[in-house]
Amino acid sequence: MTNFIKDMAAKKIKQLSPDDLLHYSKQYGFSISKQQAEQITSYLKTSKADIFNNRQREKMFKDLAKITDAETARKAKKLFNELIRTYGLEHLFS
Numbered sequence: 001m002t003n004f005i006k007d008m009a010a011k012k013i014k015q016l017s018p019d020d021l022l023h024y025s026k027q028y029g030f031s032i033s034k035q036q037a038e039q040i041t042s043y044l045k046t047s048k049a050d051i052f053n054n055r056q057r058e059k060m061f062k063d064l065a066k067i068t069d070a071e072t073a074r075k076a077k078k079l080f081n082e083l084i085r086t087y088g089l090e091h092l093f094s
Helices: 002-015 018-027 034-046 054-067 070-086
Strands: none
Touching: 002 034, 018 034, 018 070, 034 054, 034 070, 054 070
16 A cells, blocks of 8 residues: 555656646745746656655755755645645655
8 A cells, every 4th residue: 555655756756747836836835936836847757766765755855955045845745745644655765
């Protein structure tokens, strides 16, 4: 069952639209621009990083900082962690 949930989560992240990301950022109390949302979702669609591996996830956020800026990467990381907590998925992330 864990692999099924991981596959679903990874697929959902790859399918995020900029509008989805903007919606989630507002829902969780911080703002990103449309351009930042586009940059983040573009990166997520092409990234091969295993989001369930802590080292690869941290590299992903560092890459996002290079593509966007450090503040946007920090916001993306905050949103990612909020979504993990909201859905009770902490146990899946090493």
